[in-house]
Each structure stands twice: as C-alpha cells, then as structure tokens.
Amino acid sequence: MCGIVGYIGERQAYPIVVKGLKRLEYRGYDSAGVALIDEHLSVYKKKGKVADMEEAIVGQHLGGHVGIGHTRWATHGEPSDRNAHPHRSASGKLAMIHNGIIENYMAIKEELTQKGYHFSSDTDTEVLLNFIEDIRVNNACGLEEALRIALKRIVGAYCILLIDEDDPDTILAARKGSPLVIGIGKNEHFLASDASPIIEYTKEVVYVNDYQVAIVKKDELVLKNLGNEKVTPFITKLDMELAAIEKGGYDHFMLKEIHEQPATIFDCLRGRLLPEAGLIKMGGVEANIDALINAPRIIIVACGTSWHAGLVAEYLIEETCRIPVEVEYASEFRYRNPIIHPGDVIIAISQSGETADTLVALENAKEKGAFIFGIVNSVGSSIARLSHAGAYTHSGPEIGVASTKAFTGQLAVISMMALKMAAAKGTITTEKYTELLFELQAIPEKVATILKDTSHIEAIAEKYKDASDFLFLGRGYNFPVALEGALKLKEISYIHAEGYPAAEMKHGPIALVDENLPVVFVATRDRFYEKIVSNVQEIKARKGKVICVASEGDKVIPTMADDTMFVPDADELVGPLLSVIPLQLLSYYVGLKKGYDVDKPRNLAKSVTVE
Ligand code: G6P
Numbered sequence: 096m097c098g099i100v101g102y103i104g105e106r107q108a109y110p111i112v113v114k115g116l117k118r119l120e121y122r123g124y125d126s127a128g129v130a131l132i133d134e135h136l137s138v139y140k141k142k143g144k145v146a147d148m149e150e151a152i153v154g155q156h157l158g159g160h161v162g163i164g165h166t167r168w169a170t171h172g173e174p175s176d177r178n179a180h181p182h183r184s185a186s187g188k189l190a191m192i193h194n195g196i197i198e199n200y201m202a203i204k205e206e207l208t209q210k211g212y213h214f215s216s217d218t219d220t221e222v223l224l225n226f227i228e229d230i231r232v233n234n235a236c237g238l239e240e241a242l243r244i245a246l247k248r249i250v251g252a253y254c255i256l257l258i259d260e261d262d263p264d265t266i267l268a269a270r271k272g273s274p275l276v277i278g279i280g281k282n283e284h285f286l287a288s289d290a291s292p293i294i295e296y297t298k299e300v301v302y303v304n305d306y307q308v309a310i311v312k313k314d315e316l317v318l319k320n321l322g323n324e325k326v327t328p329f330i331t332k333l334d335m336e337l338a339a340i341e342k343g344g345y346d347h348f349m350l351k352e353i354h355e356q357p358a359t360i361f362d363c364l365r366g367r368l369l370p371e372a373g374l375i376k377m378g379g380v381e382a383n384i385d386a387l388i389n390a391p392r393i394i395i396v397a398c399g400t401s402w403h404a405g406l407v408a409e410y411l412i413e414e415t416c417r418i419p420v421e422v423e424y425a426s427e428f429r430y431r432n433p434i435i436h437p438g439d440v441i442i443a444i445s446q447s448g449e450t451a452d453t454l455v456a457l458e459n460a461k462e463k464g465a466f467i468f469g470i471v472n473s474v475g476s477s478i479a480r481l482s483h484a485g486a487y488t489h490s491g492p493e494i495g496v497a498s499t500k501a502f503t504g505q506l507a508v509i510s511m512m513a514l515k516m517a518a519a520k521g522t523i524t525t526e527k528y529t530e531l532l533f534e535l536q537a538i539p540e541k542v543a544t545i546l547k548d549t550s551h552i553e554a555i556a557e558k559y560k561d562a563s564d565f566l567f568l569g570r571g572y573n574f575p576v577a578l579e580g581a582l583k584l585k586e587i588s589y590i591h592a593e594g595y596p597a598a599e600m601k602h603g604p605i606a607l608v609d610e611n612l613p614v615v616f617v618a619t620r621d622r623f624y625e626k627i628v629s630n631v632q633e634i635k636a637r638k639g640k641v642i643c644v645a646s647e648g649d650k651v652i653p654t655m656a657d658d659t660m661f662v663p664d665a666d667e668l669v670g671p672l673l674s675v676i677p678l679q680l681l682s683y684y685v686g687l688k689k690g691y692d693v694d695k696p697r698n699l700a701k702s703v704t705v706e
Pocket of ligand 1: 398399400401444445446447448449450453496497498699700701702703
C-alpha cells in the first residue's frame with residue numbers, strides 16, 4: 096500500500112507527480128505529499144486525499160524538474176499532516192518517501208535519539224531517513240553508499256525514493272518487498288509503484304527487483320545490488336492502454352469494472368477455451384501438467400476476495416480432479432511453519448501480485464521445495480515473477496478498491512485450469528467436460544444479460560440501505576459467493592455483514608434473525624436447491640427479510656423472498672461467475688446511496704504490501 100511517484104527530466108515535475116498520485120490513490124489515501132527541488136528542496140503534505148493536498152498548496156511555488164510524491168495508507172502513526180510523506184531529514188537537505196514497514200525502526204530510533212536526533216513524526220520512514228543521513232555524516236561517504244549501508248541494517252519491507260537538495264540531478268530508489276517500476280523516456284525517467292502513472296508517457300519500463308538500488312538521472316538509469324555491483328536493467332514493454340485506467344464515462348471505477356466483466360471474462364477465456372475442438376490451452380498448466388495432476392495435495396494461498404476465489408477453486412478441483420485441496424489465508428499459512436510434502440502444489444491467487452502476506456508465504460513455501468503456480472492479474476508483479484508457472488487473469492487494471500472483475504477473472508482461470516487438469520487425469524467424463532466448456536463460453540453473454548438492467552437492484556439497495564447488519568447465505572459453490580457478497584457490502588457500505596454456509600446458519604447466526612435483518616440467499620438452481628429453499632423458509636418463519644439471487648424462471652423463490660435478483664441458468668460449477676454479479680451491484684448501490692466513496696472506502700487499500 097502507499098503509492099509512490101517520482102519524476103526527473105526536462106518537464107515540470109509537479110503536474111506529473113500529482114497526476115501519478117491520483118492514479119495510485121487506490122493504494123492508500125489518508126494523506127498525500129510531494130517534494131520538489133528547484134533551487135531549494137520544498138516539501139508539501141496534507142492529511143486527506145491528493146486533491147486536498149493540491150488545494151492546500153495552490154499558489155505555492157511548485158517548480159522544479161525533479162520531484163517525488165506519496166499517497167499514504169497509515170502504518171506507523173495516525174493519518175495527519177506531520178505523519179504524511181515526504182519526510183525531511185534533520186539537516187533539511189534530504190527528502191524521502193517510503194512504502195512498506197521498517198520492523199527494527201524502534202532500535203534505530205533509540206540509537207539516533209541518543210545521538211541527539213529529534214523526530215517530528217511517528218513514522219518509521221523518518222527514522223530510516225535520518226539513519227541514512229547519520230551514516231553519510233559519520234562515514235563521510237556519498238548518499239548512495241550511505242543508503243546501501245542503511246539498507247543492509249534494516250529489517251522489513253520498503254520501496255523508497257530519496258532526493259538530496261545538493262544533488263538535484265539524481266533520484267535514488269530502492270526496493271525490497273514493495274513494488275517499483277521505472278519508466279524510460281527521452282531525457283526523462285518516471286518512477287512509480289505500478290505502471291499506471293507511467294503509461295501515458297512511455298511504454299518502456301524496468302521492474303526493479305528486491306535488494307536493488309536505482310540511481311536515476313534524467314538521461315541515465317543505473318541499477319546496483321547492495322554490494323555496489325552494477326546489474327543490467329531488463330527493459331520490458333508495457334502491454335496496457337491508457338483508456339484501461341480511466342473511468343470511461345462511468346461515475347466510479349467500481350461500476351465501470353462491474354460492467355467490464357462480459358469483456359474481461361471473454362478476454363480471459365479468449366484463445367484458451369476452444370469448446371468446438373474440445374480443448375483448453377493454458378501454457379503454464381500444459382508445461383506442468385504432471386506436477387499438477389499428480390500432486391498429493393494442492394494448497395491455495397490468498398487473501399481477501401482472492402481467498403474467496405480460492406474456496407471456489409477448492410470445490411472445483413476436488414470435484415473434477417479428485418485431488419485434496421486446502422485453502423489458506425496467506426497471513427496464517429506463512430507463520431505456521433506449514434507442512435509441505437514433496438510434490439505438493441501451491442496455487443497463489445492474487446489480483447495485484449504484490450500482497451505482502453501472500454508473497455512471503457510463497458517465498459517460504461518455495462524455499463521448502465513447493466511448486467508454485469500463480470493466478471495473478473497484474474502482469475510482471477512480484478508474485479507473477481516468483482511463481483514457477485502461472486496463468487494471468489487478463490482482467491485489465493482494477494482501480495476500484497473493492498475487487499470485482501479480478502474475482503471473476505480468477506474464477507474463469509480456475510475453471511479452465513480445473514477442467515484441463517481433470518481431462519488430463521481422466522477424472523471427468525468427456526460429456527461433462529465438453530458440456531462445461533460450452534457453459535464457460537456462454538458466461539460473458541450471460542453476465543451481459545444481468546448487467547443490461549440493474550434498476551431493480553438499485554431499488555433493493557434503496558430499500559435496505561439503512562439496515563445495520565446483513566447475513567449472506569449460500570451452499571456448495573455459492574457458499575464462497577455468499578462470503579464475497581458479505582465482504583463487498585462491508586467494504587463499500589460499512590454495514591456489518593457476515594457470510595455463512597446456509598446450513599450452518601442454524602448453529603448460531605439464526606439467533607440474529609428478526610424483522611430488521613436482511614438475509615441474502617444465493618439460491619440458484621443447483622443440487623442444493625431444495626435444501627436452500629428450506630433454509631429460506633426457516634428465515635421467513637422468524638420474520639427475517641429475505642433477498643434472493645435466483646435462477647431466471649424460478650417460480651418458487653419469488654413467492655417466498657421479499658426481493659429477488661435473477662441470473663441466467665448455468666451449471667453450478669460455473670455458477671459463481673454469475674451469482675456474484677448482483678451482489679457486487681447491491682453493495683455498489685448501497686454504498687452509493689449512503690453517500691460513501693465507493694472507489695476508496697475508508698481504511699482500505701487495494702494493494703496491501705504490509706503484513
Ligand atoms: C486487499 C484488497 C482486497 C483484496 C486483497 C487481496 O485487502 O482491498 O480487495 O482482495 O487485498 O489482494 P490481492 O491483490 O492479493 O488479490
């Protein structure tokens with residue numbers, strides 16, 4: 096989390112840095128700031144969003160051809176002007192921004208305090224900055240060397256940009272665990288946490304690796320490791336268009352991304368799913384098919400929405416491939432000293448490819464010899480690079496903090512992967528396999544049908560927006576969908592919502608049911624249909640308000656439910672790709688009607704690069 100931008104070149108840095116920060120705001124938005132060097136170093140920062148900072152500094156001298164900027168998601172110290180980045184060193188000469196956490200900052204702070212340093216913020220960043228300055232003074236060395244020495248002493252994760260008033264021709268950058276991309280222009284360089292601030296200027300980029308330091312001048316980019324040896328920068332071409340990161344006429348990115356799903360699911364299936372030929376082409380799966388189908392066990396590691404996609408994968412892979420699957424929260428898995436047997440396969444699911452807990456869990460598992468397969472949206476991200484093999488979801492950049500199209504992209508990849516593995520393993524009949532290929536092919540159009548008219552979902556949102564709690568229930572493949580529906584609602588509307596397996600409801604949550612509690616059932620026609628109808632009755636008998644996601648043409652559910660949202664019929668194995676869509680829309684409209692910023696919900700960040 097936290098977004099980082101830097102510019103060095105011949106243009107004015109400030110407009111580029113601010114525009115870039117707005118593109119990165121999804122990463123954190125509790126305060127923002129910039130540092131510019133014109134004749135002198137100036138630092139401006141403000142609690143709130145980037146626009147608040149912009150407004151606060153109107154009329155200031157904002158010149159200079161070198162600048163760095165930061166949009167923050169607080170870790171050390173509350174969101175405030177003083178804790179906002181950039182931070183200035185004690186001498187006032189250096190300014191630094193940082194994404195990540197320095198774990199041993201207390202010990203270093205203590206050391207510096209004893210030497211007489213005072214700190215004007217509560218951040219670990221200011222400690223690191225003064226530590227670097229202190230090393231430079233004591234060792235009488237250059238800033239680059241001081242930076243390297245400091246980085247060898249610190250524990251934790253960082254992406255930092257550092258500028259020095261006395262050397263306005265250089266930005267120093269370094270990363271470990273938090274992403275950094277450098278765009279290469281003509282006599283200019285752009286630095287950012289991801290490529291979105293860079294794409295309108297250049298498509299040539301270098302992804303900086305862990306333990307590398309970049310010495311960036313307008314016409315030169317030098318990469319070194321912490322041992323001061325040069326590393327050849329590997330230049331890649333961005334495969335992304337500017338339009339993909341703009342709102343394109345929608346009021347919010349979240350709404351745009353919900354509506355993009357027919358196209359993004361189609362893009363994910365395109366060239367891979369060939370029902371007429373009875374084929375699924377997935378290079379990463381094909382190349383490792385033996386490892387995958389002979390795995391004694393598959394462990395899926397993920398966080399948040401991606402973890403819910405992992406639960407769907409568990410149902411799918413176990414059912415079609417008959418391989419035991421465990422789905423783990425990355426944060427728990429990494430600290431548990433997990434047992435990994437030879438041959439175990441780890442599937443990592445991540446939209447951003449940068450989630451710190453997932454990343455470290457994978458690093459640990461890789462060290463123990465596990466085979467890592469990554470299902471990632473963000474091309475070239477850390478998880479994508481760490482995986483032995485993988486499949487991109489091709490959902491395009493997802494900017495809204497609440498994940499929508501990335502989730503359905505993950506489901507599409509997982510479905511193809513499970514079917515391909517099942518066919519190779521011989522655990523699915525040819526008829527069922529072929530039928531499911533056609534079912535998958537039909538999904539984009541069916542999603543488009545749901546999105547054609549959403550006014551009834553908006554009306555349902557209006558009706559229930561003042562509820563203080565919601566319960567989401569589903570069975571089988573729709574159980575993870577219920578969890579995802581609850582997560583979406585709490586993220587966007589701040590209404591307390593819980594997801595449960597519908598049958599488990601009677602072992603506790605049913606105590607909550609009264610005439611004020613809306614209960615959302617994901618009740619499409621599948622093998623559990625009769626059972627979920629009984630669960631609906633149980634809620635109605637206790638005067639709960641029932642909202643159902645039901646299959647088109649269902650005549651029973653609408654007679655019991657207070658409100659129904661229909662989705663086209665589909666085989667239950669691919670059903671979540673449809674049943675989640677009304678739930679995404681429901682939370683969008685509830686959040687909107689409550690007047691919240693649906694693209695940037697409070698306290699959240701899209702890419703959680705701290706543990
Ligand atoms: C954050 C986001 C969630 C996301 C989760 C995992 O919490 O707010 O929307 O599901 O991280 O992110 P990943 O990028 O690994 O899928």
